[in-house]
Amino acid sequence: MRASAFGGGFTWGVATAAYQIEGAWDEDGKGPSIWDTFTHRRRTIKDRSSGDVACDFYHRYADDVALTADLGFNAKRFSISWPRVMPAGTGAVNQRGLDFYDRVVDECLARGVDPWVTLYHWDLPQALQDRGGWTNRDVLGWFGEYVSVMAAALGDRVKHWMVFNEPLSFTSIGQLLGLHAPGKRNPFGFLASVHHVNLCQAVGAGVLRDLVPGGDIGTSQYLSPVVATGTTPIHHKAERSADAFVNRMFIEPNLGLGYPVDAFPFLRFMERYEHDGDDKAIVVDWDFLGVQYYTRLKAPPLPIPYFGTAPMFGHDWKRFELTSFGWEIRPDGLYDVLQRAHGYGRFPRLVVTENGASFNDVLAGDRVHDRRRIGFYEDHLAAVLRAKNDGIPVDGYFAWSLLDNFEWAEGYRTRFGLVYVDYATQRRIVKDSGHWFRELLSR
Numbered sequence: 345m346r347a348s349a350f351g352g353g354f355t356w357g358v359a360t361a362a363y364q365i366e367g368a369w370d371e372d373g374k375g376p377s378i379w380d381t382f383t384h385r386r387r388t389i390k391d392r393s394s395g396d397v398a399c400d401f402y403h404r405y406a407d408d409v410a411l412t413a414d415l416g417f418n419a420k421r422f423s424i425s426w427p428r429v430m431p432a433g434t435g436a437v438n439q440r441g442l443d444f445y446d447r448v449v450d451e452c453l454a455r456g457v458d459p460w461v462t463l464y465h466w467d468l469p470q471a472l473q474d475r476g477g478w479t480n481r482d483v484l485g486w487f488g489e490y491v492s493v494m495a496a497a498l499g500d501r502v503k504h505w506m507v508f509n510e511p512l513s514f515t516s517i518g519q520l521l522g523l524h525a526p527g528k529r530n531p532f533g534f535l536a537s538v539h540h541v542n543l544c545q546a547v548g549a550g551v552l553r554d555l556v557p558g559g560d561i562g563t564s565q566y567l568s569p570v571v572a573t574g575t576t577p578i579h580h581k582a583e584r585s586a587d588a589f590v591n592r593m594f595i596e597p598n599l600g601l602g603y604p605v606d607a608f609p610f611l612r613f614m615e616r617y618e619h620d621g622d623d624k625a626i627v628v629d630w631d632f633l634g635v636q637y638y639t640r641l642k643a644p645p646l647p648i649p650y651f652g653t654a655p656m657f658g659h660d661w662k663r664f665e666l667t668s669f670g671w672e673i674r675p676d677g678l679y680d681v682l683q684r685a686h687g688y689g690r691f692p693r694l695v696v697t698e699n700g701a702s703f704n705d706v707l708a709g710d711r712v713h714d715r716r717r718i719g720f721y722e723d724h725l726a727a728v729l730r731a732k733n734d735g736i737p738v739d740g741y742f743a744w745s746l747l748d749n750f751e752w753a754e755g756y757r758t759r760f761g762l763v764y765v766d767y768a769t770q771r772r773i774v775k776d777s778g779h780w781f782r783e784l785l786s787r
């Protein structure tokens with residue numbers, strides 16, 4: 345594989361998220377986030393860990409940005425911790441928090457690494473959660489205020505913005521399954537959150553349009569082919585509703601297409617949260633869609649009261665290789681989701697803003713021989729290239745992730761990095777997959 349086949353203007357990046365790497369959870373005036381509260385509660389995280397220290401990126405950002413450049417990447421995607429810059433979520437701004445992101449951006453630019461900023465990667469200020477969080481419609485105003493602060497602070501140097509990271513994940517796992525912060529299991533709180541997040545996409549994009557001239561404005565969505573587990577009508581119904589839940593509920597309202605109520609009837613209750621004019625206010629003209637792809641999902645016809653059917657991660661261990669998370673490795677699925685997103689005819693560009701694999705990496709001396717991860721990247725990049733050659737306008741790819749990091753409810757047991765982190769010493773060791781990227785990108 346040759347990087348030049350992707351074209352000169354192609355963005356090659358690594359993606360990270362604030363809570364997963366920064367640490368410094370209560371330093372320099374930062375307020376608590378829902379993830380601080382959640383991880384400090386007993387038995388929420390499998391290995392009983394938290395992001396209190398994580399990869400200590402807050403103090404080591406300069407070395408980590410240098411490492412990104414050294415591996416040959418020309419872009420770095422990172423998120424802003426809302427409570428670091430606005431400890432109570434609204435009102436007072438914490439200048440020391442803003443200064444940190446200023447330094448990260450300047451370091452990136454000094455190293456020739458383009459900063460791509462995500463405004464929300466799941467760490468809501470706890471103070472806002474105490475007022476209902478995403479279930480409270482006032483979040484539209486709170487979010488707009490926060491985005492204005494960030495656009496004014498970084499908009500002179502940051503051109504690429506993503507409003508959200510994977511709305512599907514943080515609403516469904518946090519508000520419905522209760523396995524992520526804030527740990528709620530409430531189908532109606534979930535519905536309210538879905539609608540408010542979709543409206544906040546428009547609020548955030550609107551603020552960025554106004555305050556960042558020439559801004560490149562997108563958002564990122566978890567997308568996955570959904571397959572039926574049988575051939576009967578009930579299996580196909582299950583597939584259709586799971587597909588609407590995973591792939592359509594967060595994309596189509598922003599394109600002015602409404603909620604896919606026919607496919608996923610539970611969405612008819614959304615009327616409770618819709619106000620007059622929302623159908624117009626929710627529409628966004630994106631510059632790009634960030635596609636986040638890991639695996640495909642299966643849709644067993646498992647009835648859940650009110651809700652419909654349950655999508656599950658694929659688990660076809662008879663036929664396909666799995667990651668250590670138990671996710672099927674299906675590079676063809678990446679082609680499929682890119683093709684489908686392009687099919688809307690509404691996204692001028694697509695960017696793969698996350699793609700990667702977890703394996704049980706072992707440190708052997710100073711090396712980590714993660715051959716399977718290299719195979720994963722080779723095959724998924726080939727799928728991107730195939731899409732590009734077929735005329736699908738995908739012009740960037742971000743590997744998840746630069747560093748091993750705090751993998752939410754899994755804690756530190758799963759490793760996704762191109763760089764191994766020895767958490768006891770915070771030493772970074774470039775894995776074979778990191779060397780592979782360096783080789784690819786230097787040619």
Ligand code: IFM
Nearest residue numbers: 361364510636698744751
């Ligand atoms: O670690 C997460 C990330 O925060 C969001 N996308 C999926 C990754 C792997 O699970």
